[in-house]
Amino acid sequence: MxxxxxxxxxxxxxxxxxxxxxxxxxxxxxxxxxxxxxxxxxxxxxxxxxxxxxxxxxxxxxxxxxxxxxxxxxxxxxxxxxxxxxxxxxxxxxxxxxxxxxxxxxxxxxxxxQFEREVMLERQREGIAKAKKEGKYKGRKPTSDDVKDQVRELLAQGKKPAEIISLTGIGKTTFYKVKKEFQS
Missing domain, CATH: 3.40.50.1390 (Resolvase, N-terminal catalytic domain)
Structure with a gap:
């Protein structure tokens, strides 16, 4: 098969x-x-x-x-x-x-x-370091405590991940990071 x-x-x-x-x-x-x-x-x-x-x-x-x-x-x-x-x-x-x-x-x-991926990641790190040095790279804004609280509340209510993501407007990765923090 x-x-x-x-x-x-x-x-x-x-x-x-x-x-x-x-x-x-x-x-x-x-x-x-x-x-x-x-x-x-x-x-x-x-x-x-x-x-x-x-x-x-x-x-x-x-x-x-x-x-x-x-x-x-x-x-x-x-x-x-x-x-x-x-x-x-x-x-x-x-x-x-x-x-x-x-x-x-x-x-x-x-x-x-694997070699190609490692070279790409190295170049990416170098580019980020250069941008930070020039003051052009700020990084991603952290998830606000209000949004984290909202996710925790919705989880406590038994809402499903897709529904929480839709209601809060956060990304899937952010949702799972907040969920992991909540469960720790």
């Missing part, structure tokens, strides 16, 4: 998610899992997808960065799949771990992807 997994980081990237889903459909996936969550967040649907996979299945993703956040994370996911007898296919790379060459290339591409 071909099992597809699609992911975008934010709900604003709806078109990107739909494009991945269309591509996976063209590749003939039998079951599709998709989610909109940052790669650093909890990817519950990915874990559900991996649990769903059975021996002989192939997990298909459109791009490596939609699946893993680092080489270590990629290796962990690959180990989970391998222990279940599940292969991995990355469409844009033409990579399939059903072959020895595919397994080798997966590790090489994973290392390159």
């Amino acid at each position: 071909l099992i597809g997994y699609a992911r975008t980081s934010t709900v604003e990237q709806e078109a990107g998610l739909e494009a991945q889903e269309r591509e996976l459909d063209k590749l003939g996936v039998d079951k599709l899992f998709s989610e909109q969550v940052s790669s650093v967040g909890e990817r519950e649907v990915l874990q559900e997808c991996i649990r769903f996979c059975r021996e002989g299945d192939t997990l298909v993703v459109t791009k490596l960065d939609r699946l893993a956040r680092s080489v270590a994370n990629l290796c962990d996911i690959q180990k989970q799949l391998e222990s279940k007898g599940v292969e991995l296919r990355i469409a844009d790379m033409g990579l399939d771990t059903a072959t020895p060459q595919g397994k080798l290339m997966l590790n090489v591409f994973g290392a390159v992807a």
